[in-house]
Amino acid sequence: MSDVEKNNPQRPDDNLLKDLLSMGGRIRRQRYPGNAWQDARARQSSPASAGRGRFLRLILPALTAAAALIFIAIGVSHILNPTARPTGIKITRTDQPDQADETFFALPIPSGPQMMGGTALEMASSSDLPMPDASRLPGNFTMSFQLPEISMPTAASAGIEWKTPSLTMTSFERS
Amino acid sequence: MAISPELSGRLMDRCLAGEESAFGELALMVQDDLYRFALAHGLNCHDAADATQETLLRAYNKRLSWQAGRHAPAWLYGFAMNVVREFRRKAGRRGLTGLDPAVLDGLEDRRPETNAGHDADAADRQKLLAEAIGRLPERQREALACRFLQGLDVSQTAAAMGCAEGTVKAAVFAAIENLRKSVKFEA
Numbered sequence: 512m513s514d515v516e517k518n519n520p521q522r523p524d525d526n527l528l529k530d531l532l533s534m535g536g537r538i539r540r541q542r543y544p545g546n547a548w549q550d551a552r553a554r555q556s557s558p559a560s561a562g563r564g565r566f567l568r569l570i571l572p573a574l575t576a577a578a579a580l581i582f583i584a585i586g587v588s589h590i591l592n593p594t595a596r597p598t599g600i601k602i603t604r605t606d607q608p609d610q611a612d613e614t615f616f617a618l619p620i621p622s623g624p625q626m627m628g629g630t631a632l633e634m635a636s637s638s639d640l641p642m643p644d645a646s647r648l649p650g651n652f653t654m655s656f657q658l659p660e661i662s663m664p665t666a667a668s669a670g671i672e673w674k675t676p677s678l679t680m681t682s683f684e685r686s
Numbered sequence: 687m688a689i690s691p692e693l694s695g696r697l698m699d700r701c702l703a704g705e706e707s708a709f710g711e712l713a714l715m716v717q718d719d720l721y722r723f724a725l726a727h728g729l730n731c732h733d734a735a736d737a738t739q740e741t742l743l744r745a746y747n748k749r750l751s752w753q754a755g756r757h758a759p760a761w762l763y764g765f766a767m768n769v770v771r772e773f774r775r776k777a778g779r780r781g782l783t784g785l786d787p788a789v790l791d792g793l794e795d796r797r798p799e800t801n802a803g804h805d806a807d808a809a810d811r812q813k814l815l816a817e818a819i820g821r822l823p824e825r826q827r828e829a830l831a832c833r834f835l836q837g838l839d840v841s842q843t844a845a846a847m848g849c850a851e852g853t854v855k856a857a858v859f860a861a862i863e864n865l866r867k868s869v870k871f872e873a
Binding site: 526527528530531532533534535538539541542543544546547548550551554555 | 709721738834862
């Protein structure tokens with residue numbers, strides 16, 4: 512009587528037990544076909560195995576490290592610059608739909624705290640930033656300023672005299 | 687179990703002393719048992735052969751962790767169990783979870799006397815039983831395979847599974863109860 516028969520709590524004439532032991536008997540008659548140690552050594556030294564080993568040892572950790580660095584860099588940039596910051600103003604005409612997206616002038620906005628107290632146009636007039644070329648602005652336009660967190664009353668109050676001050680200042684360029 | 691704890695332990699001692707050929711002798715001695723171990727845990731013949739080789743490689747690479755006086759078969763079955771679990775996970779993705787039908791049908795063992803008296807009913811019953819074993823929870827299936835299909839005793843099964851002997855007994859009992867519920871046999 513086998514060890515499992517002696518220790519199993521079921522009846523020895525149980526068909527389930529008999530079938531399990533029969534299956535075990537079949538499995539215990541199986542033999543490894545050949546010399547497993549030689550096969551293992553051969554497989555270990557095969558070029559395919561070496562290639563896979565090199566990939567796992569070298570390339571995979573490098574890829575993981577690179578992905579981690581990129582992830583950290585994105586995270587740090589989000590921490591340092593949590594909100595999108597406008598870096599320029601586009602002046603576009605909106606009275607004519609077919610020219611709504613035409614950009615006449617792009618004014619870069621300097622970043623930093625000095626932006627809070629003035630306007631983009633003031634900043635432009637008091638610095639080396641390029642000024643709008645008013646001669647390029649045709650027709651009658653309505654000028655308005657839609658910059659979040661930045662007070663931009665009108666072009667006139669900003670000290671710029673427009674020949675055709677009917678523009679809409681709407682969009683922002685992001686860096 | 688055919689692996690002799692004393693002989694395999696001495697071979698490991700010699701291997702640790704720098705005699706590399708001793709591990710080759712050990713491998714030759716244990717390869718059939720490791721192969722059967724993999725088959726008992728539901729791997730097909732090809733995966734079982736690969737798992738046997740992988741087990742030997744891992745044991746060799748970890749030979750420095752061998753301590754004189756340890757139970758060598760339990761030490762080897764510990765590696766084998768980990769390898770088998772990995773192979774089963776891969777095989778599970780391919781939809782292979784039960785015992786290999788090739789083994790149950792005796793395709794690898796065509797000696798006439800081994801198939802004598804093996805009637806169609808018994809074959810069908812064992813096929814159903816193999817499928818039911820494949821559906822058992824992992825711990826129950828492993829305990830059942832070690833005890834009934836591989837023929838390990840409780841302490842060796844516990845060492846291979848990395849759990850207490852009481853856990854093995856409870857898992858085997860639960861496995862048999864579950865098999866009784868899922869497969870109805872005539873008395």
